[in-house]
Amino acid sequence: MEEASYNGKRKIELRRLGSYLKYAGRAVFFFGIWDAIKTVITMFLNPIVLGIQQKSDMNAEEQLTQVLSFAVLGIVLWINILIRFYIGRWAIKEGNGERKGLFPLLVTCVYLVIVMVSFVGVLKGFLETANMESFLISFIIELTSALALIIIVVCSWRVRYLEHKVYTH
Amino acid sequence: MQEDFHYYATYCAAWLAGYEVSDCSRIAYAAQLVDLCSKTFINRFHGPRAATTTQLKTELADAPTDITGIQDITRVWASFHFLPGNLYAHLPKRNRYYMNRYRLICDVNGTLLADTVNLARKGGVEACGIAMHILADTWAHRYFAGTPSFVINDAGGFYELRETENGVERIKVNFNHNPITADNIEKCSFTNCLKQDSETSVMNLGHGRAGSLPDYSFFKYEFQPAWGDYRILVKDNPSDYYRAFCQMVYAMKCLRSGEQEFETDTYDEETVSPYREEIMAILKKRQLIANEDWKALGEKLTGTALEDFDLLKYGDEYMEAEKGHKEKTFLGRFFVAALAQKSMVTNKIFRSGNLIAGFSIDYGTNGFRGIEDFRMLLEEMKKGAMDDQS
Amino acid sequence: MTRARRIYYFISGVILLPLCVLVVIDPKLGYQYALLFLELALIFHGLKHLVYFFALARYKTGGVEVLFKGLLILDAGLFAFDLHDVPRWYGMIFLIGAMLVSGAIDIMQGAQAMKMQSGHWKSQLAYGVGKAGFGLVGFFFLNSMRLLTVLFALGLLNMAVSHIIIAFKKTDIVYIQ
Numbered sequence: 001m002e003e004a005s006y007n008g009k010r011k012i013e014l015r016r017l018g019s020y021l022k023y024a025g026r027a028v029f030f031f032g033i034w035d036a037i038k039t040v041i042t043m044f045l046n047p048i049v050l051g052i053q054q055k056s057d058m059n060a061e062e063q064l065t066q067v068l069s070f071a072v073l074g075i076v077l078w079i080n081i082l083i084r085f086y087i088g089r090w091a092i093k094e095g096n097g098e099r100k101g102l103f104p105l106l107v108t109c110v111y112l113v114i115v116m117v118s119f120v121g122v123l124k125g126f127l128e129t130a131n132m133e134s135f136l137i138s139f140i141i142e143l144t145s146a147l148a149l150i151i152i153v154v155c156s157w158r159v160r161y162l163e164h165k166v167y168t169h
Numbered sequence: 170m171q172e173d174f175h176y177y178a179t180y181c182a183a184w185l186a187g188y189e190v191s192d193c194s195r196i197a198y199a200a201q202l203v204d205l206c207s208k209t210f211i212n213r214f215h216g217p218r219a220a221t222t223t224q225l226k227t228e229l230a231d232a233p234t235d236i237t238g239i240q241d242i243t244r245v246w247a248s249f250h251f252l253p254g255n256l257y258a259h260l261p262k263r264n265r266y267y268m269n270r271y272r273l274i275c276d277v278n279g280t281l282l283a284d285t286v287n288l289a290r291k292g293g294v295e296a297c298g299i300a301m302h303i304l305a306d307t308w309a310h311r312y313f314a315g316t317p318s319f320v321i322n323d324a325g326g327f328y329e330l331r332e333t334e335n336g337v338e339r340i341k342v343n344f345n346h347n348p349i350t351a352d353n354i355e356k357c358s359f360t361n362c363l364k365q366d367s368e369t370s371v372m373n374l375g376h377g378r379a380g381s382l383p384d385y386s387f388f389k390y391e392f393q394p395a396w397g398d399y400r401i402l403v404k405d406n407p408s409d410y411y412r413a414f415c416q417m418v419y420a421m422k423c424l425r426s427g428e429q430e431f432e433t434d435t436y437d438e439e440t441v442s443p444y445r446e447e448i449m450a451i452l453k454k455r456q457l458i459a460n461e462d463w464k465a466l467g468e469k470l471t472g473t474a475l476e477d478f479d480l481l482k483y484g485d486e487y488m489e490a491e492k493g494h495k496e497k498t499f500l501g502r503f504f505v506a507a508l509a510q511k512s513m514v515t516n517k518i519f520r521s522g523n524l525i526a527g528f529s530i531d532y533g534t535n536g537f538r539g540i541e542d543f544r545m546l547l548e549e550m551k552k553g554a555m556d557d558q559s
Numbered sequence: 560m561t562r563a564r565r566i567y568y569f570i571s572g573v574i575l576l577p578l579c580v581l582v583v584i585d586p587k588l589g590y591q592y593a594l595l596f597l598e599l600a601l602i603f604h605g606l607k608h609l610v611y612f613f614a615l616a617r618y619k620t621g622g623v624e625v626l627f628k629g630l631l632i633l634d635a636g637l638f639a640f641d642l643h644d645v646p647r648w649y650g651m652i653f654l655i656g657a658m659l660v661s662g663a664i665d666i667m668q669g670a671q672a673m674k675m676q677s678g679h680w681k682s683q684l685a686y687g688v689g690k691a692g693f694g695l696v697g698f699f700f701l702n703s704m705r706l707l708t709v710l711f712a713l714g715l716l717n718m719a720v721s722h723i724i725i726a727f728k729k730t731d732i733v734y735i736q
Contacts, residue, residue, distance in 0.1 A: 006391070006401040015399040027627035034631065037656065038638065119699050137637045144630040151623075191721055267618050320619040366625060368611060395619045 010162055017155045017162075018095045024155070025091025027148040032084030039077045083111055090154045094159065105156050112149045118142060170309045171384050174410065176201035176478050177463030181300050181470055182414055185440050186421030190471050191439045196421070199298020199503055200305075201478050203249050206507065212478075214487050219511070220504040222249045222299070230490045234317060234369040239469050240527035242374065243316040245275070245556060247526060248514040249299070249507075250306050251275035251315030251375055252282060269523045270321045271396055273314040277307045277412075278433035281517060286420050288433035288513055289506070295499060296506035297424050301417050303510070309383045312394050313376040316525055323395035324378045328402070329357050330389045342390065343382060352381060354455050386410045386452040386459060413416035414448060415441050444451040444470075565726045572704045572722030579715035584709045593715065594650050597657060598639035605633025654695035658714045662691025682728075686721040690714060 090104040119142055126135035172441035180197035206222040224245055228405065232238055245252060245285040252424065254276020260268065282304060314321045328343035344361040350507035352359045362377030366377070375382045380402075381388060389405045415436035422428040422437060444466070460477075467475045487500040495501040512529070578596065582589030616622035617731025639653060665687025673680035693714035700706045 006403075012399045015401075019399065020623055023621065023624045023627055026624075027631070030627075031632055031634075034634065060441075130636055137640055138638055143636050148627065149631070233563065264614070265620055270615075320615045323619065323621075325621065366628070368615065393620055395621070397620060398618075400621050440622055557733065 002106075014159060017159045018075050018097065020095070020151055020155045021091050021159070023093030024148045024151040025088045025095060027088075028084050028091060028152065029088030031145055032088060033146065035077075035084065036081045039074075039081065083107070087111065087149070087152065091156070094152075094156055105153070108149060108153055108156070111168055112146065112153055115142065115146045115149060119146070170305050170410075171458055172201055172204075172271050173459040173463050173476060174309075175204060175302055175459060176415075176473050177475070178414060179298070179305070179417065180467045180475060181463065182417040183421055183492050184298075184467070185444075186418045186437075187425055188421065189302070192474055193471065194476070195294045195499065196298040198299065198482065199295045199351055199506075200302040200479065201298075202480075202503060203299055203302040203507075205480055206503070210290065211504075213243070214484055214500065216487070216500065216504055217300065222247055222507050222511075226497060229371045230372070232371060237527075239317060239369055242526065243518075243526045244511055244515050246375060247273055247275075247316075247317030247518065248511045249303055251310050251313060251316075252279065252285065252303050252514070253518070254279035254281075254307070254311070255525065256281070256517060269322065269525050270314060270316060270318045272523060273316050273318075273518070274311075274321060274396065274520065274527065275307055275313055275315065276311045276408075279435070281305055281514065283431055283433050283518065284513060285510065286423065287507060289424055290427065292506040292509065293502055295503040296509070297421060299503070299506050299510055299518075300420065304417055304420055305413045306327050308409045308416075309406070310376055312404070313379070315373040315375060315385070317371055319366055319368045319370070319373045319395070321394075321396050322373045322375060322378060324392050325363070326391070326393040326401065327379070327382070328391050330391060332389075337389075342382070344546070350362065354457065361442075387456070407449065411445075411449060412436055425464055429481040436461070477480075561566035571658065572719045572726065575715050575719035575722065577664045578656070579719060581713045582708060582712040582715060586704075589712075590650060590654075590708070593654060593711070594639060597654060598636045601632055601636030601639060603636075603637055605629050605631075608632060636678075651697075651704070654711055655694050655707065655714075658718075659694025659713050662687050662689070662694055666691060682724070686717070689717040689721075693717065 033142075058140065087104065087108050090100060090108075093100065120137075122138045122142055125138070129135075176197045179200040180193050182191070183193040184194045188274055188464070203222045206219055206220070207225045208221050208228055209225060211221060213219055222245065224242065229242075232242060234242075253273045253274055253349050256272050256279075258268070258272050258274075260271060261389075263271065284318075285303050286300050289296040292299075297506075318353045323481040327344070329340045331338045331340055340357050342357070345358065345359045346363045347360065350358075350360065359382065361380035362372040364373040364378070372378075377393065382388050383406070386406050389407065391401070391403045393399065393401055395540075415438050418440050419433055419435050419437035422440075423431045447466060451459050451466065454462065464475050464477075483499040486498045487495060490501070496505055515526045516529040518526040574596070578589065578592060582593060592609075606624055606629070612622065612626040612629060616625040619625075619674070639650075666684060669680050669684030669687050675686065693710050697707055697710045697714075
């Protein structure tokens with residue numbers, strides 16, 4: 001096996017994209033775990049949740065509404081985490097050369113759009129409160145999350161394009 | 170490379186280049202000593218510590234990796250084990266910090282190799298031995314740099330390209346970080362350095378991430394070096410080691426003649442060809458070390474017994490020599506040659522605009538009061554100049 | 560281990576000792592300083608990785624790993640920054656959690672040292688078990704702020720003593736020549 005057969009321009013590019021996919025996939029996966037930890041800290045250990053039975057000024061209906069809203073929020077957050085795990089795992093497999101069709105890529109694209117929309121929420125919050133510190137922190141955190149997803153989407157499309165070119169030429 | 174090539178193979182090459190048996194022994198000893206002449210060894214004989222040609226694991230473990238520490242490490246490893254191939258290499262879109270490391274990548278047939286061999290003309294058989302060690306290591310250690318650098322020396326994607334009855338088989342290399350377990354050739358399981366993403370960790374010095382694969386003469390493999398920009402490189406050790414051997418024969422013929430300038434990319438295949446089959450059989454034999462086979466070849470070539478390497482062989486001679494006469498002993502000449510080599514390489518790296526090996530001052534021309542050890546080199550250089558004039 | 564690393568461990572151990580006393584004597588102030596110490600360390604570590612990526616690692620095969628590692632650590636540090644303004648209880652969870660994770664990493668490294676038959680695997684494992692143990696016990700007593708504070712102080716004491724010991728011990732390395 002000669003070096004020349006390994007190092008065609010397209011093969012090098014595919015290897016580069018595969019590497020980016022693997023690492024970006026791992027990043028999304030670990031961000032998912034990190035999100036899970038943050039969710040546990042901010043959501044399930046909220047004193048209001050734990051102390052809800054002690055609140056005497058709320059009637060049963062209000063308490064139920066509160067519990068239900070927390071439950072829905074919790075479910076949404078956990079779905080978010082599961083989607084990240086799914087995307088992360090898929091991207092790692094894509095990076096290793098396994099092709100699983102277009103569905104995971106479409107899920108990633110849709111999720112990326114949702115993350116970009118959340119940027120708008122962060123910006124809106126800043127405009128309302130003018131809290132630079134909070135804005136910066138949230139912005140950077142959202143940005144890191146989005147960066148890995150952008151890399152996955154771009155690299156995955158490019159890999160498919162290059163492989164299509166290989167097969168059709 | 171290991172003792173099998175540095176000691177025994179160099180002995181064989183020296184004989185083929187026309188040296189007497191006694192000189193062959195001394196050249197081979199000097200070549201192997203480069204891998205063992207650490208501060209600990211030199212301190213034992215109260216020799217000049219700047220003449221170290223290697224660093225032991227224990228010395229590296231506590232070596233500082235601040236700027237001066239890195240310079241110290243680079244001076245040793247780039248001068249004797251990972252001779253840079255091209256100090257003026259150019260890559261587009263890379264910054265100076267990266268290029269300073271990239272330019273230290275060891276490769277064969279660089280201008281520094283010619284400088285190394287031609288420098289050895291001024292020394293004796295000891296200098297010849299040092300030059301042969303460096304020459305051989307350029308073939309084994311090519312693609313790695315003699316400075317701690319994660320972005321250069323990290324590597325992955327190792328696959329052995331094993332020749333079988335059914336053609337070439339591609340087998341994944343498994344690495345572990347347990348130094349106690351021996352490398353297993355058949356299972357393709359080897360020890361390497363732990364991955365450390367700290368740029369200046371000593372784990373990222375040289376070919377640590379490739380384990381001992383570059384030092385096994387039988388091993389042919391592919392891998393992705395960190396600097397390769399996702400290219401896969403194929404390292405054919407049997408072929409490279411054979412070329413190293415032929416180049417050593419040519420280099421030693423040049424040195425023996427005293428007048429012929431060494432030119433890179435030249436190999437004395439004609440002299441070696443009658444023994445090609447035997448040599449390739451040794452190189453391709455799947456074994457962790459080939460001392461016995463090379464020794465047998467050496468004894469067959471010279472018709473005399475070849476003693477095993479004894480580290481302390483010339484120690485008493487050096488210790489018993491009076492001050493002022495130590496430079497005339499084997500170890501004394503070895504130390505001077507090592508100092509000269511280190512000076513030359515450090516100077517070349519410095520002149521290329523790269524400070525990673527530290528500053529270099531021309532002690533001879535500027536009359537500087539330099540480091541005590543290098544005054545020994547300066548005195549020898551002066552003596553050599555006076556001898557030339559007379 | 561390099562000299563610089565030994566100095567770092569010694570200094571961090573010396574800083575952690577009074578910090579653990581402060582946490583017990585004045586939990587509010589001690590907690591603030593402990594959180595500050597952790598977030599600055601995380602942010603500095605994250606930024607270091609990012610600078611390294613843009614200076615050198617972006618040219619490396621697989622260098623994007625450094626970028627993501629830096630972003631993840633920076634994210635953790637920035638999250639800790641946010642905890643100054645929330646009830647102390649959240650911050651304690653974060654600090655205890657960080658201790659637990661750090662202890663788990665030390666246990667893994669100790670197990671690796673054990674495989675390598677290094678002479679120091681017992682002390683490394685003990686250090687990791689101590690840290691992780693304090694962290695784990697803390698999660699069972701989330702309701703008691705006082706107990707959490709004491710556990711955290713004990714964890715800091717464990718870290719301080721271990722860092723000082725590490726600064727003076729010999730190290731084994733696997734190095735291929």
